Amino acid sequence: MESRRQIGERVRRTEDARLLTGRALFVDDVRLDGMLHVAFLRSQHAHARLTGMDATAARARPGVVAVYTAADLGDYWRPGPLLVPPPPIAGLVFNACTQVPLAKEKLRHVGEPIAMVVAESRYLAEDALDDIVVEAEPLPAVVDLEAALAKGAPRVHEHLPSNVAAHAVQRKGDYARAKQRAHTVIKRRFRYDRGASAAIENRAVAAQWDPRAEELTVWDTTQAPIPIRNGLAQLLGLLESQVRVVAPFVGGGFGPKIMMYYPEEVLVPWAAMKLGRPVKWTEDRQENFFATTQERGQIHDAEITLDQSGKILGVRDVFLHDTGAYDPYGLTVPINSQCTLLGPYEIPNYESEFTAVFTNKTIVTPVRGAGRQHGVFVIERLLDFAAKELGIDRAEIRRRNLLRRDQFPFNNEILFQDSAPLTYDSGDYEPALDQALELIDYHRFVREEQPRLRAAGRHVGIGIVCYVEGTGIGPYEGARVTVEPGGRVRLATGVGTQGQGHFTAFAQIVAEVLGVDVADVHVITGDTREFHWGTGTFASRGAVVAGSACQAAALRVREKILELASQELEASKADLVLAGGSVHVRGDPSAGITLGALAVKANPLRGAVRPGTEPGLEATAYFGPDRGSTASGVHAMLVEVR
């Protein structure tokens, strides 16, 4: 009953034909009759009090259909939801201040939307931005993380006593006692500066209200079409089933496209319903730099204590995290920093304290890595400095501290972003280190090559770094697998796709279970009309969580296939083989029945079926892991500085 191995095989990507020939739909490709276009007036100030606004001239400009300010939104104006409530860390301070659709009294970062212009073209909409008169009284901006916490610093949110967005301490063991036993203590300050991910496709939202079907369709570059649908339905007073959100092909996600809800995301559908015409907004590259969420700004004061042999006794890290002007994504990023610092090492005593700080900068939400790189940066640099101080080779000090194979599952005793204790499910770190060292020929480089290059006046260096990546977190995803009468298999799942190769990867999983060709599995993702349970694409969870759901659904369909085929072929299920798109009795491949023929038989048009029979060869399944699985890796590089 073995099917051919397909997971992990090199196959031609099934989505590429559409992508490479320009047939893939992106949101900006959505063009509808009577479509209107949007431009946003955005704050030029990092911090200012908004004292007045006059949009009369903009409204009067030919081609302008509507101009909306916060006052025009009425009850629809409300701060966004807190997307990720913080984990239950003892003593946690957390001040939720979520973004607003249009600024009302205060401007808190450059790029914050102030007004929305809807016009017959984007050109006209941008012309009208100049017509809007904004009276703003500039305030001193909160930019530097340490200055933000100083007494008397200007406050981003004036109802709070300070710019502290959150404060959290997580502990394992007893760091102070460990330090007393230390042979070596190394303390440094580390800075990781802000950055922005820049997807090739910027954000875009298009919306159309169909008054006859009473249905709202929204095309959105989101990484989370289902939560967007649910949220829009609630905001707009519609049934969830009246809202269809399509996240078609998306040109890169990297995290910022799972922020919810961006102001543009709630305003464009609202305007489409209000105006009775389709409305589209496509973010331009300039807007992308300050209106799409960013990441990375942290300052760490970290200390490592070791014994003489280079074994880590403990680490203490106190850091500041820049959360930007609002904190809708909770504490995911700093908690990832806190957790990922532990890496593949046995760190018996750990104390990590962070303060998240409001600043007058673009909102911070997870961006590729989502805080993990900060933790890795701190521990890896500390180990490098410790190696130097103790006279131990850089690779060797890492080896001495790696967790051993027999220590898994390993509980790190602090909470991860999914609120579960950070537990490494499985791993074997030392062979990975050895393999990386071998691949880059580390020892020969250090011993022979580097001295030779130095003598020739060249600056060539080598690096070796280990890390653990928390991945594949819950809560759940789902999938529906259907064998069509033509014999092809249809797979629908809720996660959106932004270039990861989901179409191929999910098809491989289903193809392996059902014994069909990868090319015969037609995958649909990111359309709530096709599948409407799930959460989204984030935290390296597509293959783990959605992939497991695809497999579970395919296994159920396989069971249905075998059940029906055993009747048709008058053979026991144990004797049946699924291969090449059909089922046959083992040892007699010529006398089989195709999956398509079975699908037809599973959906009779006349006659009677046994009570309880489900039509078709179709099944839906869900998967939710107890907690995330942990991947690990070793990276090594050679670099020349000229």
Added chain:
Amino acid sequence: MKPARFDYFAPGTVDEALALLAEHGDQAKPLAGGQSLIPAMNFRLARPQVLVDLNQVAALSYIRANGSGLAIGAMTRQRAVERSDLVARAAPLLAEAMPSIAHPQIRNRGTVGGSLAHADPSAELPAVALALETRFRAKSATGERWIPAGEFFKGMLETALEPGELLVEIAIPPLPARSGTAFLEMARRHGDYALVGVAAVVTLEANGRCQAARVALLSVGDGPVLASEAATVLAGQAPSAELARAAGERAASRDVDPPSDIHASAAYRRRLVAVLTRRALERAFERAEKGSGEQGAVPSG
């Protein structure tokens, strides 16, 4: 990022273009390759009311021998200059600098005249033009005049061109015998705006001493900067590594007052001026010593 409204004309001849420019005065902007003007318009940093598109004016696109020098039409694509054998022979410094201008896609559209008239201080062509003592031919509806490179660049994005005047041609004089040139720049990546760039021209006397040197620097001021102090260090001296180093140090300390910006501090730019000037001079001297006839071979940076 959509431009404000503008009127658009696409004349077919220089005279038509000049007439349009005369008619619309300082409200009009000539459009060459559009690699700087169009982004500026999309950002609404530039809002010309009238665009006079020169892309149909075929008569402005040529590379010609001019005695033993060169004449290049203002609308000649940068890519054409880069690939021209004539340029490689007659103005190897220009040929060497071309690949440093942005990326091939941009050079396919970008023009020689457009870049020079835009006068971006971090652009390669203005510095090369200054080092080569290029002359600029400007035409208007009422006449024409020649402007020497030293007078053409007036500051940040500013030139000596008057409203209604169009840059139609540049003339690059031949280099004396026993001359050598070199172009070097440092950018974050190849094709990005240079943090600092150097265009160097040296001429040797029969006895091997340096007769004259012209070193032009880019990305260190409001426009291309002629390193005249460095030139005085070189004059009359025998080329050596030590001489090149001294000239580089002099250029860094006396010829430039570079800005600090998000890409580089003033101190780092000064250091780059010293190092790149030294390297460029060493290379130029070496080529001059080999004889000017051989310097056309494409050197690698």
Added chain:
Amino acid sequence: MDYLLPTATDVPRVETAHRETPSPLNPMGAKGVGEAGAIPTGALFAQAVEDALGRTGLEICEIPLSPSRLFELIEEAR
């Protein structure tokens, strides 16, 4: 115009090798790798660049690292 758009030509040669330690938390034993390329990069560059320069006293404790900033750090370490 100050936007450093990375292109294919900026990617160094990368060799990858795989090791499998299947997860007991799902039937396929799957683990995610979506962020693996981004997570250790800063630490790796800092270490390798520091090693390349091999100067006593030079410690790279920050990311990102521009040529200009690296120049400043080298000057400070002098």
